Structures are given as structure tokens and as C-alpha cells.
Amino acid sequence: MLALALLLLVTVRASGSAFVACLNQTRVMEMLASDAATPIYLNSVDTVKACSAACAADKFTYSLASDIDPTCLCTSILDGITSEDVVTGWMNGVCHPEDYTLSIATTSWLFMGCQPPPGTERMSPDDCLSSCEQGWAALSPLPPPKGGWSCHCAPTARLTGFNCSAEAGTWYTRLVPSGRTLRILRAQVVPGLCPVPLTACSVKDTDGWECIDSRGELG
Numbered sequence: 001m002l003a004l005a006l007l008l009l010v011t012v013r014a015s016g017s018a019f020v021a022c023l024n025q026t027r028v029m030e031m032l033a034s035d036a037a038t039p040i041y042l043n044s045v046d047t048v049k050a051c052s053a054a055c056a057a058d059k060f061t062y063s064l065a066s067d068i069d070p071t072c073l074c075t076s077i078l079d080g081i082t083s084e085d086v087v088t089g090w091m092n093g094v095c096h097p098e099d100y101t102l103s104i105a106t107t108s109w110l111f112m113g114c115q116p117p118p119g120t121e122r123m124s125p126d127d128c129l130s131s132c133e134q135g136w137a138a139l140s141p142l143p144p145p146k147g148g149w150s151c152h153c154a155p156t157a158r159l160t161g162f163n164c165s166a167e168a169g170t171w172y173t174r175l176v177p178s179g180r181t182l183r184i185l186r187a188q189v190v191p192g193l194c195p196v197p198l199t200a201c202s203v204k205d206t207d208g209w210e211c212i213d214s215r216g217e218l219g
């Protein structure tokens with residue numbers, strides 16, 4: 001048998017924020033000038049997390065956070081945003097300090113990575129995740145003049161890892177209840193889930209996965 005096999009279960013998370021895109025300063029300042037975004041004072045070193053929590057507490061749908069100052073803005077309207085407003089960030093959903101991190105302030109979906117999605121419908125990020133009943137969802141900003149976001153729902157996904165950008169949209173997975181625990185659907189197809197040197201492998205006839213020490217010998 002394998003030397004080490006550990007079945008990992010994810011504890012219940014009622015809600016949390018989810019990365020959507022990195023936006024340029026110009027677009028965000030336009031939103032602030034037109035009263036489409038509300039500034040929030042923060043006293044925290046974790047700007048993105050604290051901003052999302054503050055916006056969710058004030059019943060806003062989205063948060064916009066920047067490490068400059070630090071700055072936190074809340075909004076429930078993303079009208080007018082197009083792919084030209086989205087700038088490239090890192091594949092883990094981290095934006096450059098001079099740009100703004102757009103997040104859904106609270107959701108049960110987990111951001112998993114970025115790659116080009118086959119968008120099928122035009123709707124807001126929050127509405128997209130709310131409408132998907134399958135295991136995965138993907139968002140991608142649309143070009144002008146209409147802008148907005150494309151939405152794609154899928155039962156499974158295979159992510160190969162792209163830096164997040166206007167071309168490489170954001171992918172999410174939803175946690176599925178199993179008693180008092182939750183398993184991540186199809187988690188074995190996403191790189192980096194297990195600590196080194198363990199490898200994520202699917203569990204037969206389930207939607208769960210195991211962290212396996214592949215260096216162990218079969219016996």
C-alpha cells in the first residue's frame with residue numbers, strides 16, 4: 001500500500017470573499033467620482049480581506065481594495081466595466097500594489113485560478129455564481145462598448161494555471177455538503193492543493209480527494 005494517504009475534508013465555511021479581477025486606478029477613480037463606489041476607512045494590514053469584510057457588513061456586493069494608503073471602496077454596481085479596465089495580476093488572484101482588487105464581498109464559492117473560459121451568458125459576477133448549479137463557474141470581462149462579464153457553468157474543470165487578466169478569466173468551485181464537512185468537487189484537477197511532497201489524487205466513487213505521498217513504495 002502507499003506509505004502515506006491522508007483524506008482531507010474541508011470544514012464548513014458559511015461565506016467569504018472571492019477574487020474577480022484586477023482593475024486599473026483610472027476606472028476605479030471614475031467610479032468614486034460618480035458616486036458608484038463608497039470609500040470605507042480601514043485599520044488593517046490585510047487590506048483585501050478587511051475591505052471585503054467591511055463591504056459585506058454594510059450590505060454591499062463588491063469590494064475594491066488597493067495597498068496604496070490602504071484604500072477600500074464598496075459598491076453593488078459594476079456598470080460600465082469592460083475588459084479594457086482589467087489589468088494583469090498573478091495566477092493566485094493577487095494584484096499589483098498600484099491596482100485595485102475587485103472581489104465579491106461574500107459568497108460560498110471559492111476562487112480556484114485563472115484561464116480563458118468559454119463564456120456563454122452576460123451577467124454580473126454575483127449573479128453568475130448565484131445562477132450556477134454545477135460544480136464550477138467561470139467569469140471573464142467583456143469588451144466595449146457593452147462590457148460586463150461572461151458567465152460559464154460547468155460540472156468539472158481542468159485548470160492549467162494562467163496569470164489573471166482580461167483574457168484569462170476567473171474560475172470558482174462550490175463546496176458540496178457531506179454531513180458536517182465539505183469536499184471540494186474535482187479538486188484533484190487543480191494544482192497546488194496538497195502540501196509538498198504530497199500529490200492530490202481522486203477518491204474512487206466519491207467527489208473527494210486524497211493527499212498521497214507518491215514517494216512511498218507499493219507493497
